[in-house]
Amino acid sequence: MLVMGEVRTGLLQNSGEIPESLCQSVLGLLSGERVRVSRRPIVYAVSPDQLTGVDCRLASASQARVRGVGTVLSRASVTGGRVLQGSSHIQVVRSESDHRLSWSHYLARPGVVEVFGKIRVPDLSEGFAESARNDCLDLGSVSERFMDAVQASPFLDRKAPFRSARTRLRWVAESGPTGSGGAESGPTGSGGAESGPTGSGGAESGRAGGGARTPEGTGIRFTLGRDQVRTLRLVLPGGFSPGIVDFCEDLALHDWLLTTLLVIVEKARVGTASRAEVTAKLAPAVDHLLHLWMPAARLDDAFAPFWETLERRPGFSRQWHSLVERVRDQVAINTLALLRETGGW
Amino acid sequence: MLVFAISDKGGTGRSVTSSNIVYRRALQGSDVCYLDFDFGSPTAGAIFSVSSVARGTTQGGMHGYLEGRLADPHRIDIWAESDREGLRAKPPGAGQMVLFPGDEGGGEFSTVSEEMLQRCVRLFARLEEEFDLCLVDLSAGRSFAAQMALAATARLPGVPFRWLVFHRWTRQHIIAADGLVRGRQGLLAVGVEHGHDKETLGDRIRFVRTAVLEPDAAELEGLRETQKAWLNECDRELRELAGRHRVGRTSMLGKIPLDPVLQWREQLISDEDVLSSQIANAETVAAFDDLAKKIVDDSAWEAL
Ligand SMILES: Nc1ncnc2c1ncn2[C@@H]1O[C@H](COP(=O)(O)OP(=O)(O)O)[C@@H](O)[C@H]1O
Ligand SMILES: [Mg+2]
Numbered sequence: 001m002l003v004m005g006e007v008r009t010g011l012l013q014n015s016g017e018i019p020e021s022l023c024q025s026v027l028g029l030l031s032g033e034r035v036r037v038s039r040r041p042i043v044y045a046v047s048p049d050q051l052t053g054v055d056c057r058l059a060s061a062s063q064a065r066v067r068g069v070g071t072v073l074s075r076a077s078v079t080g081g082r083v084l085q086g087s088s089h090i091q092v093v094r095s096e097s098d099h100r101l102s103w104s105h106y107l108a109r110p111g112v113v114e115v116f117g118k119i120r121v122p123d124l125s126e127g128f129a130e131s132a133r134n135d136c137l138d139l140g141s142v143s144e145r146f147m148d149a150v151q152a153s154p155f156l157d158r159k160a161p162f163r164s165a166r167t168r169l170r171w172v173a174e175s176g177p178t179g180s181g182g183a184e185s186g187p188t189g190s191g192g193a194e195s196g197p198t199g200s201g202g203a204e205s206g207r208a209g210g211g212a213r214t215p216e217g218t219g220i221r222f223t224l225g226r227d228q229v230r231t232l233r234l235v236l237p238g239g240f241s242p243g244i245v246d247f248c249e250d251l252a253l254h255d256w257l258l259t260t261l262l263v264i265v266e267k268a269r270v271g272t273a274s275r276a277e278v279t280a281k282l283a284p285a286v287d288h289l290l291h292l293w294m295p296a297a298r299l300d301d302a303f304a305p306f307w308e309t310l311e312r313r314p315g316f317s318r319q320w321h322s323l324v325e326r327v328r329d330q331v332a333i334n335t336l337a338l339l340r341e342t343g344g345w
Numbered sequence: 346m347l348v349f350a351i352s353d354k355g356g357t358g359r360s361v362t363s364s365n366i367v368y369r370r371a372l373q374g375s376d377v378c379y380l381d382f383d384f385g386s387p388t389a390g391a392i393f394s395v396s397s398v399a400r401g402t403t404q405g406g407m408h409g410y411l412e413g414r415l416a417d418p419h420r421i422d423i424w425a426e427s428d429r430e431g432l433r434a435k436p437p438g439a440g441q442m443v444l445f446p447g448d449e450g451g452g453e454f455s456t457v458s459e460e461m462l463q464r465c466v467r468l469f470a471r472l473e474e475e476f477d478l479c480l481v482d483l484s485a486g487r488s489f490a491a492q493m494a495l496a497a498t499a500r501l502p503g504v505p506f507r508w509l510v511f512h513r514w515t516r517q518h519i520i521a522a523d524g525l526v527r528g529r530q531g532l533l534a535v536g537v538e539h540g541h542d543k544e545t546l547g548d549r550i551r552f553v554r555t556a557v558l559e560p561d562a563a564e565l566e567g568l569r570e571t572q573k574a575w576l577n578e579c580d581r582e583l584r585e586l587a588g589r590h591r592v593g594r595t596s597m598l599g600k601i602p603l604d605p606v607l608q609w610r611e612q613l614i615s616d617e618d619v620l621s622s623q624i625a626n627a628e629t630v631a632a633f634d635d636l637a638k639k640i641v642d643d644s645a646w647e648a649l
Contacts, residue, residue: 134416163474267438272438
C-alpha cells in the first residue's frame with residue numbers, strides 16, 4: 001500500500017462560528033449532494049467526495065520520471081463551525097496496462113492513481129514528502145482550491161476575528177513489513193529531536209517532531225518544517241482504510257490549533273504590552289479556539305495508538321493545555337487588575 | 346486589507362515609498378505582505394535588500410503564478426532573508442513581513458484572461474486571510490495589471506481595498522495623476538466597466554506626493570531671497586493647480602519629503618539610518634510612519 005495526501009487547514013472567514021445549518025449551505029456549494037454532519041462531541045460537517053482527474057508526473061526522490069493517471073479524492077470540512085479543512089489523497093497502484101485507458105476506467109476507481117511500471121515505494125514516498133515541485137502532482141493545491149471555494153461562499157461575512165496562516169500537512173502511509181514484526185522498513189529513524197511543535201508559525205526551519213514505533217510493526221513520524229509545512233509518515237499493517245484520512249485530518253486540525261494559538265500568544269507580548277492590550281490580543285483565542293481541542297474525538301479505535309504516541313512525543317495536548325492555562329491566567333489577572341484600577345473591585 | 350499602489354509615470358517613487366510603508370506597518374505590529382505586480386520592472390527585491398531576487402525571482406513569482414505555471418508563488422520572509430543585517434532580526438512586537446517577488450524577465454501582460462483573473466482573485470482572498478495589509482505594487486500607467494486589480498476587487502465584495510496614486514510635486518505629475526484616476530480609460534472608468542460603483546471607488550482613492558521639497562526646507566537655507574520668493578511662487582501655483590485637478594490637500598493621504606538617501610539608493614530607511622548613522626532624515630521616517638497609520642485609519646478615508 002502507498003497512500004499519500006495533503007491536508008490544508010485554516011480559519012473559516014466569518015466573524016463568528018457558523019451554525020450547523022449554515023455548514024450545509026457553505027459546503028454544499030461544492031456539489032449537489034448532501035453534506036454529512038456529526039454533532040458529538042463537536043459539530044463536524046464534511047462535503048461529499050470530490051474527484052479531480054489527473055495525468056501527470058509524480059514526485060520521486062530519485063527524480064525518475066513517474067507518470068500517474070487516475071483521480072484525486074478530495075473533501076472539505078468545517079469543525080466547530082470555525083475551522084476549515086481541505087483534504088486530498090491518492091492511493092498509488094501499478095497499472096495493469098502499459099498505456100492510458102479510458103477515463104471511465106479511472107472514474108470507477110475514485111482516489112486511485114495508476115503508475116506505469118514498477119512502483120518503488122520509498123522513492124515515491126520520499127519524493128512526495130519532500131518539498132512540492134511545480135511540475136509534479138500537487139495535492140495541496142487541489143485541497144486549497146476546495147477551501148477557496150468554501151471561503152468565497154456568500155454565506156460568510158469574511159470578517160474573521162484574527163489573521164492566521166493556513167497550515168499544510170503532507171502525509172504518506174505505507175504498509176509495514178508483513179509478518180516480520182516491523183524492524184527495518186519503518187520510516188521512523190531513531191526518534192530524532194523530540195522538542196515538539198514549539199515554533200511560532202513556521203519561521204523556524206529546524207526539524208522537530210515525534211517519531212516512535214508502536215508495537216505491531218506500525219510507525220509514525222511527524223515533522224515540523226518551514227512555511228507552515230508539516231510532514232507525517234505512517235507505517236501501518238494491512239491495506240488502505242478511510243480511517244487513515246480521518247486520522248491525518250484530525251492531526252492537521254490540532255496542529256493548526258496549536259500553531260495558531262502559539263502565534264496569538266506570541267503577538268500578545270505578555271509582560272511587555274499593557275494589560276489591556278494583552279487581553280485584547282488574547283480574547284479572540286478565548287472566543288474562538290480554546291473549546292475546539294478534542295484530539296481523536298471521531299477516530300476509529302485502530303488509530304488511537306498513533307495519537308497516544310504523539311501525545312507522548314511531541315506531546316500535543318501537554319503543550320496545548322499549558323498554553324491554554326497561560327491564556328486563561330493572563331485574561332483573569334488582567335481583568336482583575338483593570339477592575340481594581342477602575343475601582344470596580 | 347488590499348492596498349494598490351499606482352502612478353501615471355515610472356520613477357515617481359511608488360515602489361520605494363510603498364516598500365517603506367509596508368516596513369513601517371510591520372514595525373507597528375501588523376502582518377504585512379508586498380506583492381510585486383510591476384511585471385515589467387520587478388524591483389522590490391532590491392528595495393528590501395534580498396539580492397537573490399533583486400530583479401525578480403527565477404523560482405516562480407507573481408507573473409508565473411498568474412499565468413498558471415505554479416500554484417505556490419515564491420514567498421520571501423524579509424525578517425529572515427534580507428541581506429541587510431539590521432532587517433534580519435524581527436523586533437519584538439513587529440508583524441510578519443513577506444515579499445512576493447515578480448519574475449525575472451517576466452514582462453507586462455498583453456491581455457487578462459478569465460483564468461488569470463480567477464487566479465488573481467484566489468490569491469488576494471488567500472492573502473487576506475493571513476495578512477492585515479497586502480500592498481500590491483502595480484506598473485506605471487494604464488496597465489493590464491491595474492485592470493486585473495479592478496476586476497478582481499469587484500469580485501471580492503467582502504474584502505476592503507484602497508488605492509494610492511503616487512505622483513511628484515510638479516505640473517506634469519499633478520495633471521497626469523488626475524488623468525490616471527479620472528481621465529479616459531482611467532481607474533474610475535475602468536472600475537465602473539468591471540462593476541464598481543464610481544462614487545464608492547472614488548472614495549477609496551487617495552494621492553501621495555513623493556520626493557517633495559518644501560520651500561522652507563532646511564536644504565534651501567543657502568538660497569538667495571529672490572530664489573526663495575520664486576520657489577514660494579511656484580509652490581503656490583502648484584497648490585492651486587493641484588486643487589483644480591482634485592489632487593489637493595483633501596484627497597491627499599500624505600507627502601514624503603525629498604530624502605538624500607533615497608535620492609541615491611532605493612532602500613528601506615531604518616531607524617538606525619536616522620539615529621545612529623544619521624544618513625537619512627527623521628522627517629522622512631516620520632512621513633512613512635504617518636502614512637502607514639493613515640492607510641488603515643478610517644477617519645482619513647471618509648467620503649470627500
Ligand atoms: N522621497 C524620496 N526622496 C528622494 N528620492 C526618492 C524618494 N522616493 C523615491 N526616490 C527615488 O526615486 C527613484 C524612483 O523610485 P521608484 O520607487 O523606483 O519609482 P517607481 O516605482 O515609481 O518607478 C528612485 O531612485 C528612488 O530612490
Ligand atoms: Mg517601481
